[in-house]
């Protein structure tokens with residue numbers, strides 16, 4: 370575990386009360402997931418029961434308890450996107466990345482997720498990579514989109 374990183378994150382918060390979600394956000398950004406040992410350290414340092422920390426970490430989609438890839442590819446499978454062929458887009462991404470939903474590539478470059486609606490139905494089918502939204506995505510565009518994020 371990374372004590373120095375955890376102490377630096379905790380130092381950003383003058384009080385712990387009311388800031389647990391903010392601390393977890395900082396941890397997620399720094400580690401790209403919430404490592405178990407670091408959550409235990411957080412619990413010890415803050416006196417917040419580990420069960421309470423886990424219940425918050427599990428509640429919000431933003432938090433991951435498993436290591437995530439550098440880039441998150443999120444395919445919308447809501448009704449509008451489904452009607453416009455989101456399943457074909459998802460199948461193409463799975464084939465190119467060789468992962469299923471909830472998994473990360475071996476090189477930890479990408480994680481694949483699905484959502485039910487991102488509120489951009491007029492762009493259906495929609496795919497979000499990190500903070501970037503792609504609309505009216507066709508399977509043949511997937512290779513080019515993924516290439517943009519490969520390092």
Ligand code: FES
Pocket residue numbers: 445446447448449450451485486487488489490491493494495
């Ligand atoms: S259903 Fe995909 S953006 Fe709304």
